[in-house]
Amino acid sequence: MIGVSTGGVSALKLLLGALPTDFPVPVMIVTHITPEADDSLAVLLDSICAIRVKEADELELLVPGTVYIAPANYHLLVERNLNLALSTDPPVNFARPSVDVLFESAAQVFGPALIGIILTGAGFDGGKGLAVVKDHGGLVIVQDPVDAEMDSMPKCALQLLKADYVIQLNELPAILISLVQGNA
Amino acid sequence: MNSAEIMDIEIKLLMEGVYRVYGYDFREYAEASLRRRLSLWLSDSGFATLSLAQSDLLRDRGLFDSLLRGITVNVSEMFRDSAFFKAVREHVVPHLKTYPFVKVWLAGCSTGEEAYSMAILLQEEGLKGRFRIYATDINEDVIRTAQKGIYPLHEMQRFTRNYQNSGGTISFCDYYTARYDHAILNASLRENMVFAAHNLAVDADFGEMNLILCRNVMIYFQQPLKERVLALFDKSLMPGGFLCLGTKESLDHRQIAHRYGEIKPRTQIYRKQYAKKN
Numbered sequence: 001m002i003g004v005s006t007g008g009v010s011a012l013k014l015l016l017g018a019l020p021t022d023f024p025v026p027v028m029i030v031t032h033i034t035p036e037a038d039d040s041l042a043v044l045l046d047s048i049c050a051i052r053v054k055e056a057d058e059l060e061l062l063v064p065g066t067v068y069i070a071p072a073n074y075h076l077l078v079e080r081n082l083n084l085a086l087s088t089d090p091p092v093n094f095a096r097p098s099v100d101v102l103f104e105s106a107a108q109v110f111g112p113a114l115i116g117i118i119l120t121g122a123g124f125d126g127g128k129g130l131a132v133v134k135d136h137g138g139l140v141i142v143q144d145p146v147d148a149e150m151d152s153m154p155k156c157a158l159q160l161l162k163a164d165y166v167i168q169l170n171e172l173p174a175i176l177i178s179l180v181q182g183n184a
Numbered sequence: 185m186n187s188a189e190i191m192d193i194e195i196k197l198l199m200e201g202v203y204r205v206y207g208y209d210f211r212e213y214a215e216a217s218l219r220r221r222l223s224l225w226l227s228d229s230g231f232a233t234l235s236l237a238q239s240d241l242l243r244d245r246g247l248f249d250s251l252l253r254g255i256t257v258n259v260s261e262m263f264r265d266s267a268f269f270k271a272v273r274e275h276v277v278p279h280l281k282t283y284p285f286v287k288v289w290l291a292g293c294s295t296g297e298e299a300y301s302m303a304i305l306l307q308e309e310g311l312k313g314r315f316r317i318y319a320t321d322i323n324e325d326v327i328r329t330a331q332k333g334i335y336p337l338h339e340m341q342r343f344t345r346n347y348q349n350s351g352g353t354i355s356f357c358d359y360y361t362a363r364y365d366h367a368i369l370n371a372s373l374r375e376n377m378v379f380a381a382h383n384l385a386v387d388a389d390f391g392e393m394n395l396i397l398c399r400n401v402m403i404y405f406q407q408p409l410k411e412r413v414l415a416l417f418d419k420s421l422m423p424g425g426f427l428c429l430g431t432k433e434s435l436d437h438r439q440i441a442h443r444y445g446e447i448k449p450r451t452q453i454y455r456k457q458y459a460k461k462n
Contacts, residue, residue, distance in 0.1 A: 036266075057432065057434075058403050058432055058433065059407065071431070071432050073431075074432055077216035077217060077220070078216060079214060079215055079216045080192070080215060080216075085214050085216045085217060085403070086403050086432050087216075087217045087220075087403065087404070088258065088259065088260075088400040088403070088430075089217065089220070089221070089257075089259070090259050101220065104220070105216045105219075105220065107188075108188040108216075108219065109216075111186065111188075136186075136188070
């Protein structure tokens with residue numbers, strides 16, 4: 001289960017703020033932040049959300065009810081044993097962390113159990129990765145470009161694939177909660 | 185079985201073959217990044233699957249070398265994580281200055297940016313002529329690049345900014361000469377540097393180091409290999425010496441951790457304790 005966004009601190013606040021402490025799956029997030037940033041975004045989100053939010057550490061085991069934010073200047077990936085992995089491989093789509101890198105790696109591990117989400121964002125990172133999520137049987141959700149603060153990432157994703165849901169941001173928490181309860 | 189699971193099996197088989205034929209051991213590399221790097225290599229290679237490539241890879245050294253570059257390529261920049269270099273300047277150098285001669289091992293030096301950064305830092309801090317940097321990497325290609333000390337000129341803007349943020353004391357352009365679209369680092373920086381091929385997974389330790397840097401290299405290793413490499417560093421490091429890891433790495437829960445203390449929280453710079461008296 002993955003949430004993603006770029007440039008969308010307010011989108012993340014809205015989404016994560018509405019998730020319960022006992023949300024039954026882990027959430028991984030790539031957001032495009034400056035390479036010099038520390039973990040203050042994760043700390044901020046943790047302080048205002050019911051659900052636990054932290055910056056992803058290497059070799060950390062994914063657990064339900066926790067949101068993992070990719071650290072600045074590292075790609076975030078998932079191992080088959082559900083440990084998180086970090087990489088300093090070259091930027092992808094001018095981004096490190098890159099949404100594509102996380103989605104491709106998570107799709108390999110979770111297959112149909114994965115939900116990939118693209119929210120507001122500039123650039124075109126994430127579309128290709130979301131297509132891989134879909135190829136592996138995962139469910140894909142894209143924020144309606146009209147609703148997004150920056151529409152190019154959602155637009156780009158919708159050009160590459162047919163999303164299972166095209167949603168307004170404020171509908172997303174309820175949809176997610178019902179989806180994961182259905183799966184659990 | 186789906187294609188992703190089959191590819192994982194192909195990776196295991198190929199890595200076993202590569203180890204037996206060429207001696208490079210990637211069998212304990214973490215699979216997510218390895219799979220990604222191999223997929224990137226495969227899509228450029230013209231082969232449909234790793235199984236189809238394997239026959240040629242195990243016989244054609246040139247083809248294998250291209251795979252090796254794909255698996256081990258690491259990107260770096262000078263004074264990457266300027267806060268780290270600042271911490272070295274402020275908290276490590278004062279200890280190093282108390283030694284007549286300082287030995288530094290930079291494991292996983294890649295194309296050399298970090299090695300030159302350390303040379304500049306130690307020189308500026310008054311250790312000129314009193315240190316040697318052993319810069320090693322598994323990949324002989326990148327070592328040849330590192331030895332040249334030539335980087336794209338457009339990188340210099342970022343390197344200069346990093347240098348300034350790291351507490352650099354002079355003008356960064358004094359360290360290089362621009363030629364067309366490249367910057368050539370001053371040859372004097374290389375005087376105290378030794379570049380060598382070294383494979384952390386299979387080669388022996390280097391003795392009596394005061395400072396070991398291995399940043400963002402072990403993030404690609406599975407836990408058992410990580411432990412073995414840390415033990416190798418532990419063996420190579422003098423009591424009172426320093427071990428520096430990447431921003432998101434730590435010694436927490438590692439076997440050697442009890443002999444080390446982080447000099448300041450969140451610097452990822454660990455100091456080895458002196459032996460305890462009984």
